[in-house]
Amino acid sequence: MRSERCREWREQLGAYTLGHLSDEERAGLKAHLEGCPECRAEADSLGSLARLLPHADPSRFGPAPVPPSGLADRVAAAIGAERRAGERRRRVRLGLALSGATAAVAAAVLAIFVISDGGGSSPEQHVAFRDLPSGVKIAATLEPHAYGTEIRMYVSGVRSGTLCRVFLRGPNGGGVPAGTFRYRWGEDSQAVLSSALDISRTVAVVVRAGPRTFTAPVGHSDSAAIDNDPEEDTT
Amino acid sequence: MQSGALKHERDVREAYAAHAGELYGFALRSLGDAGLAEEAVQETFLRAWRAGDRFDPQIGSLRTWLFAILRNVVIDLGRARAVRPKVAEGGVEPAVEPIDDALLAWQMEEAMRQIGEQHRQVLVETYYRGRPYAEVAAELGVPEGTVKSRVYYALRALRVVLEEMGYEE
Numbered sequence A: 001m002r003s004e005r006c007r008e009w010r011e012q013l014g015a016y017t018l019g020h021l022s023d024e025e026r027a028g029l030k031a032h033l034e035g036c037p038e039c040r041a042e043a044d045s046l047g048s049l050a051r052l053l054p055h056a057d058p059s060r061f062g063p064a065p066v067p068p069s070g071l072a073d074r075v076a077a078a079i080g081a082e083r084r085a086g087e088r089r090r091r092v093r094l095g096l097a098l099s100g101a102t103a104a105v106a107a108a109v110l111a112i113f114v115i116s117d118g119g120g121s122s123p124e125q126h127v128a129f130r131d132l133p134s135g136v137k138i139a140a141t142l143e144p145h146a147y148g149t150e151i152r153m154y155v156s157g158v159r160s161g162t163l164c165r166v167f168l169r170g171p172n173g174g175g176v177p178a179g180t181f182r183y184r185w186g187e188d189s190q191a192v193l194s195s196a197l198d199i200s201r202t203v204a205v206v207v208r209a210g211p212r213t214f215t216a217p218v219g220h221s222d223s224a225a226i227d228n229d230p231e232e233d234t235t
Numbered sequence B: 001m002q003s004g005a006l007k008h009e010r011d012v013r014e015a016y017a018a019h020a021g022e023l024y025g026f027a028l029r030s031l032g033d034a035g036l037a038e039e040a041v042q043e044t045f046l047r048a049w050r051a052g053d054r055f056d057p058q059i060g061s062l063r064t065w066l067f068a069i070l071r072n073v074v075i076d077l078g079r080a081r082a083v084r085p086k087v088a089e090g091g092v093e094p095a096v097e098p099i100d101d102a103l104l105a106w107q108m109e110e111a112m113r114q115i116g117e118q119h120r121q122v123l124v125e126t127y128y129r130g131r132p133y134a135e136v137a138a139e140l141g142v143p144e145g146t147v148k149s150r151v152y153y154a155l156r157a158l159r160v161v162l163e164e165m166g167y168e169e
Helices: A004-010 A013-017 A023-035 A038-053 A071-095 A103-116 B009-031 B034-050 B062-081 B099-115 B117-128 B133-142 B144-164
Strands: A126-128 A137-145 A149-154 A163-168 A173-183 A190-195 A204-209 A212-217
Touching: A013 A038, A013 B117, A013 B144, A023 A038, A038 A126, A038 A137, A038 B099, A038 B144, A071 B009, A071 B034, A103 A212, A126 A212, A126 B133, A137 A204, A137 A212, A149 A163, A149 A173, A149 A204, A163 A190, A173 A190, A190 A204, B009 B034, B009 B099, B034 B062, B062 B099, B099 B117, B099 B144, B117 B133
Parallel strands: none
Antiparallel strands: A126 A137, A137 A149, A149 A190, A163 A173, A163 A204, A204 A212
C-alpha cells in the first residue's frame, strides 16, 4: 500500500468485488486500479474469493453442530473390538501352524499360547480341553455379550466332515445350545458360535464331535490355572 | 504425535478430541442425517486406525488425512443410500450435490463461523440478503463508509481463515 489514498481505495474493494458500488464509484476505482498494480492484485485476489461466496449457505453460519456425546465412546469401543479381532486372527494362525505337531507337544504348546494370550484386561475367557485322544485339539474362547456368550471354537484332528454340536452347561447341569459346525480338514478350523447362557453362569463347554463328547470346565476355580497364570499350570 | 501416528488407541482418542467436531460437521452437512453422519465419523476413525501406520505427518496434517478418509466414507455411504432408480426421461439423474461441492460449501461455512461477528454480519446483510448499505449502516448505527470498509476487512479475514484451513484455489 503506497499511500493513505490507496487505503481509501482499498477499503472500497470489497464492495467493488461484490458488485455493490454505484457506476460513478466503480469508474473512479477502476481508474485507480489501472495505475496501481498492488491494488489490482488485491482486487484479483478478492475476486476469486468472491466467486466462492455463493457456495456457502447463510442459514448454516450458526454454531457448528456438536457430535453426540456418546460417539467418542462408540468409536473407542469399535476400535477396541477391531484390535481384539486382530489378536484373535493371529491366535488362529498360530493354532493352525501347530497342527502338524505331535499331540503331546501340541497340547503343551497350546497351553502356552492360551496362557500367554490372556492379556489380563480382556473379558475373554480361554477354555482348554484336556485328556483328548491323540491328535485331536480343541480349544474355545468365551466372550461375554449382552445377549449371552460368544464362543470361538478351535478344532483340529477329528475326521473331516464331522458334525460338531456345542453346548454351554449351566450350574444345574442343563445344556444351552450354542450351535453346530462341521469340521473340515485343511480349512480354517475356527467357528464362531453363540449361546444365550451368560458367561458367569457357564460351568462347562461341551462339544459333541460325531459320536464323541468332550467337556471342558469353565471358570473360575480349576481352569483359572490355564487362563492367565503359567505358574499354576500342570499340563 | 510422532511418525506412524494412530498406532495406539490413545492416539485415536487424541485425534478424536482434536478433529471429530469438524469431521462430524462436514459429514452432517453432506449427508444431511445425524445418524449417517455419526456412522461416517466412526467409520473414518476405524479406517484411520487400520491404516494408522501409513499416515506420515511429513506429507500432510492429520486433519487433512482424516478429511480425505471421511470424503471417501461419505461417497461410500452416499452410494449405499442412492439405490433409488435413476430418472430415465431425458437422461436426467437426481440432483445430488457432488462431494467436492459439499466440501467447499462446508469449508466456506466453517470459515464464516470463524471470522468475527461484525465481519460475518456485514457479509450476510449486504451480500447474502442483498440489502442496501445505507439501510444496514442505519441499523448498525455507523456511517455507510464503515459498512463498506467492513465488507473489505471481512473478505480479508475470510481469506486468512481459508488459507489456514489449507484451502487452495
